[in-house]
Amino acid sequence: MILKTSRGTMSVTTLTLRGLMLAAALLMTLIAGRALAQTYAFNAVQIEGNQRVADSTILSFAGISRGEAISADQLNAAGQKIRDSGLFESVDVQAQGNTLAITVVEFPTINQVAVEGNRKLNDAEFLPILESQSRKIYSPATVERDVATIAGLYASKGRINASVTPRIIRQSDNRVDLVFEVEESGVTEVQRITFVGNRSFTDRRLRGVLETKQAGLLRSIITRDTYSAERINFDKQVLTDFYQSRGYADFTLQNVDVTLTRERDAYLITYNIREGQRFSFGNVSASSDLPEVNVPAYQRALTTRTGMTYSPGQVDRDIARLERLAIQQGLTFVAVEPVITRNDRDLSLNVDYKLVRGPRIFVERIDIEGNSTTLDRVVRNQFRTVEGDPFNPREIRQAADRIRALGFFTTTDVNAREGTTPEQVIIDVNVEEAPTGSLSFGANYNTDNGVGLVAAFKEANFLGRGQSLSFEISTATSNQVISFGFSEPNFLGRDLRAGVDFSYRTTDNQNADYDTENFRFAPSLTFPVSESGRLTTYTALSYDDLTGADGDNVSPFIKEEAALDAVVTGSVGYNYSFDNRRTGLDPTSGYVFRFGQEFGFGDTRFIKTTALAAAETKVLNEGVTLRATIEGGHLAYQDGFSRVTDRFFLNGNTFRGFDANGVGPRDYQTTTVDGETVTTVDDALGGNSFAVARLEAEFPLGLPEEYGITGGAFVDYGSVWDVGRTAPQGTEILYNGFTPRATAGLSIFWTTPLGPLRFNFTEPLKAEKFDQTKAFDVTISTQF
Structure with missing residues (x-):
């Protein structure tokens, strides 16, 4: 049948189907509503499948009490709570009349954990840091975290493509062996570091500032050519400090772009910077509205002068000087606020150090955490502030720097927070211990002493007390050395370093016609006398003997000295040193001065005086380093x-271009053999005086700086003279007066993980007939 309506025609069949569908939907809704509204109450519980976990524990996870009316949703939620405990592989919760039936399958117990496929990293680096451990419950979530831990460890070593797959091997008694299968990848190195926006300094110079290096020849040894986010953050600060210390007050590091190559085998790092203009100090003054402040005295204490290159470090040093002066004058809660005004016309910055009344805030206490080895007092000794002192944020930052400079910790965080009252603060120090000791066995070589074997032990934080301890045995072709050193940096709880040094040295006749034996024991005290000056006082006991000088070819001069008994000498002395390479006004230059005297008594009485003055500066956009030394x-x-x-x-x-003991006074004899005059020249005798001047330049060779190879040129001029006594009968002394020598040469500096090596190629400009010269030598590179 067909019905006609205003909207068209409709068959009876169609109406019938629609009616049936509507009725079915209504029926399902009613059934679902009854199901949702259904509640359960249990007076019995049946738990199956659990072996290790008690029934009461499972019920506590479910959170269902006997007789409690719960809905179907609450029943499902109870099952999920049991699963969330992480103890069960599967959980089934059902209502069986008035009985709650819970069926579980427990996760197995881990029998053992192993790592396979690892060749670059050993098991000892993995297993202690994994959460999954033997006799613990196996958990997929824990295993996932362990996979991330292992992959992260590989990533920290530059192997970002390493993959880790966990496998379980079923054992009896519901136990499993957990195996992490590792597929090690190659090292993803830093292939290139570039800079955008740098006009004043070359990429090479800026790369030399950074801790991160490009991959080079020594990529298998150097780890600084792998990408590390922590190292990049450190480099950001270093780069900022580099520019600002050179007057670029507006320097901005806009961003660091780190990208992977398409093959994911190398990183490309780009620093986008804006240098800005270079500023100098304009007018520098001190001022105060406080009646108790003597402004002229503070003005005189300032070290910054007009025209000097602007540096935030110099401003900080002046503030510290003014704050110390205020404390010395008994003025508390006086703060120094630098007011800096710009003069863009002449690119200068005027600085007015305003002494103002600071807030009355005291240090309530200093809390130190994380130092599992280092004693609290070692960290506290780096603070000039103690509990109850006025709070000085600058001093706290400086203390944090001193703690980091110890080298005892991988991380150091120092923060201040409000104490029990608004007028008090608590200083929180959080550290993480770092390895501070080393035990090494190896070999060394230099052209003076030949090949030597070395065994050394060094500990910079002995027993966590901040003390240094060292012991070394060295045997070379021509000498043997045993040395021991110990120092306490805070003797009697003060900024006073107490040390004890012991050494025993012997030489054989490889380089001379005699043997020597020397023992020296020297306790010392070192303390600061200025911001850059240190004074060391010491006393020493030494034993010296000269033997093995009985051969036919031995100099009569040496024979006379060897015939004397061994000499025991006591002495006292001092050494003063001034080094402003870190605290100087100009970051591109610095100088060092050392002066010392030793006064001997005992078998002999003497005064031994030594001095050294050296200066260093960088020129040509800091690409070339010039050094001058007088000693x-x-x-x-x-x-x-x-x-x-x-x-x-x-x-x-000391003097390049000559053999060890190859220059200086010598004795010689003239004899007649078969009517011919024969002259015999013996070993160098040394001198009571010496003076040497050294000039050198270090410059790039155009090689990639990650190779650590630079070039140098040098000129040395000087001499050693005056043996202090007359020659034995029948001999004369050559070069006993000041007889200058001069050499010139080229150097190759190579910074290696084994130490900074220096290769010298030398040509004598002025040498005497019987001097012993050498055209090439290899040494450990030293400065000043």
């Missing part, structure tokens, strides 16, 4: 005379 010494005897074991000698580090 000298004088030995004066009031009782007795010097022997060859006491006098000065010049070696390859």
Whole structure:
């Protein structure tokens, strides 16, 4: 049948189907509503499948009490709570009349954990840091975190493509062996570091500032050519400090772009920077509205001068000087606020140090955490502030820097928070211990002493007390050395370093016609006398003997000295040093001055004086380093005379281009053999005086800086003279007066993980007939 309506025609069949569908939907809704509205109440519980976990524990996870009316949704939620405990592989919760039926399958117990496929990293680096451990419950979530841990460890070593797959091997008694299968990838190195926006300094110079390096020849040894987010953050700060310390007050590091190559085998790092203009200091003044402040005294204390290159570090040092002066004058809660005004016309910054009344805030206490090895007092000794002192944020930041400079911790965080009252603060120090000791066995070589074997132990934080301990045994072709050193940096709880040094040295006749034996024991005290100055006082006991000088070819001069008994000498002395390379006004230059005297008594009485003055500066956009050094010494005897074991000698580090003991006074004899005159020249005798001037330049060779290879040129001029006594009968002394020598040469500096090496190629400009020269030597590179 067909019905006609205003909207068209409709068949009866169609109406019938629609009616049936509507009725079915209504029926299902009613059934579902009854199901949702259905409640359960249990007076019995049946738990199956659990072996280790008690029934009461499972019920506590479910959170269902006997007789409690719960809905179907609550029943499902109870099952999920049991699953969330992480103890069960599967959970089934059902209502069986008035009985709650819970069926579980427990996760197995881990029998053992192993890592396979790892060749670059050993098991000891993995297993202690994994959450999954033997006799613990196996958990997929825990295993996932362990996979991320292992992959992260590989990533920290530059192997970002390493993959880790966990496998379980079923054992009896519901146990499993957990195996992490590792597929190690190659190292993803830093292939290139570039800079955008740098006009004043080359990419090479800026890369030299960064801790992160490009991959180079030593990529298998150097780890700084792998990407590390922490190292990049450190480099950001270093780069900012580099520019700002050179007057670029508006320097901005806009962003660091780190990208992977398409093959994911190398990183490309780009620093986008805006240098800005270079500023100098304009007018520098001190001012205050406080009646108790003597402004002229503070003005005189300032070290910044008009025209100097602007540096935030110099401003900080002046603030620290003014704050110390205020404390010395008994003024508390006086703060120094630098007011800096710009003069863009002449690119200068005027600085007015305003002494103002600071807030009355005290240090309530200093809390130290994380130092599992280092004692609290070692960290506290780096603070100039103690509990109850006025709070000085600058001093707290400086203390944090001193703690980091110890080298005892991988991370150091120092923060201040409000104490029990608004007028008090608590200083929180959180540290993480770092390895501070080393035990090494190896070999060394230099052209003076030949090949030597070395065994050394060094500990910079002995027993967590901040003390340093070292012990070394070295045997070379021509000498043997045993040395021991110990120092306490905070003797008597003060900024006073107490040390004890012991050494025993012997030499054989590889380089001379005699043997020597020396023992020295020297306790010392070192303390600061200024911001950059240190004074060391010491006393020493030494034993010197000269033997093995009985051969036919031995100099009569040496034979006379060897015939004397061994000499035991007591002495006292001091050494003063001034080094402003870190605290100087100009970050591109610095100088060092050292002066010391030793006063001997005992078998002989003498005064031994030594001095060194050196300066260094960088030119040509800091691409070339110039160094100048003047060094000298004088030995004066009031009782007795010097022997060859006491006098000065010049070696390859002091005067390049000559063999060890290859320059200086020598004795010679003239004899007649078959009517011919024969002259015999013996070993160098050393001298009571020496003076050397060294000039050198270090410059790039155009090689990638990640190779660590630079070039140099040098000129040395000087001499050693005056043996302090007359020659034995039948001999004369050559070069006993000041007889200058001069050498020039080229150097190759190579910074390696084994140490900074220096290769010298030397040509003598002025040498005497019997000097022993050498055209090439290899040394450990030293400065000043």
